[in-house]
Amino acid sequence: MSHFLSRFLVNKNLIRPSSFSSFVKQTRFCSSILASNYSLSEPIKTQFLCFLNHTKSSKSLFLGLRADHTMTSQSTEPQSVHDFTVKDAKGNDVDLSIYKGKVLLIVNVASQCGLTNSNYTELTKLYEKYKDQGLEILAFPCNQFGSQEPGTNEQIQEFACTRFKAEYPIFDKIEVNGPNAAPLYNYLKSAKGGLFGDNIKWNFSKFLVDKEGRVVDRYAPTTSPVSIEKDMKNLLEKA
The missing domain is CATH 3.40.30.10 (Glutaredoxin)
Known part of the structure; x- marks a missing residue:
């Protein structure tokens, strides 16, 4: 989960790619990111909180994206x-x-x-x-x-x-x-x-x-x- 979320932050330019590895090591779940020792600036925290509020939870985001991926795969691959x-x-x-x-x-x-x-x-x-x-x-x-x-x-x-x-x-x-x-x-x-x-x-x-x-x-x-x-x-x- 943290791997996915850290990639999200990199893609949104919220953290630098060079900080990617340390971020993954220090954060295990979406809800612990803001409480971790990883240093995030206030603007980044604000954007990330907005992100969390929008998706309701990291679990729902992950499951939603996985479901979308599954549906896309099923729709493009022949079933019969x-x-x-x-x-x-x-x-x-x-x-x-x-x-x-x-x-x-x-x-x-x-x-x-x-x-x-x-x-x-x-x-x-x-x-x-x-x-x-x-x-x-x-x-x-x-x-x-x-x-x-x-x-x-x-x-x-x-x-x-x-x-x-x-x-x-x-x-x-x-x-x-x-x-x-x-x-x-x-x-x-x-x-x-x-x-x-x-x-x-x-x-x-x-x-x-x-x-x-x-x-x-x-x-x-x-x-x-x-x-x-x-x-x-x-x-x-x-x-």
Whole structure:
């Protein structure tokens, strides 16, 4: 507490920075400052008393500032998937808060991967089965793994929708690792790290998200979509 208050006095030019250390050593609480042996001039005492009267107490000041800091941190840091905005295949903004109340399966997809046929087929099957119960699949094309998603957004959509009858949204192509990784994927990775580190390892990594936008689980690329059907059903059945 004294450290904070002494910094306040320095910032307000009420004491010299050179006196900072001795001031901290000699004052432990706001209420003891005026009674301490530290020499304060009368104008400084007057200003400091005004400061104390204005804030009511050092405790309320400290707690108030801490609360403000906490609120600021909470307001700037994403709390769920619903706090993000992404681009659709046409470059339009999509606020993911539109999926509140939905269970989400978020997948980085590719069109030329050895896992493509099985994953797309099973994703379509799951979506057809559970979309009316509140399941949404969000597919994000990514070309970072073996350059297996080289096409344009239009080509990717045509491939998925024509060959695999995908009715769920396929978004703008993104990066999921590295300095240009999409903010959504940085959040997903921080929420659920992988077995060998947070980075996405390959195409068709999967994140399961509950109705409140919280990341519940993460599945490896080789984990088939149908094998996590039970997990999805459990979330769908929760009120």
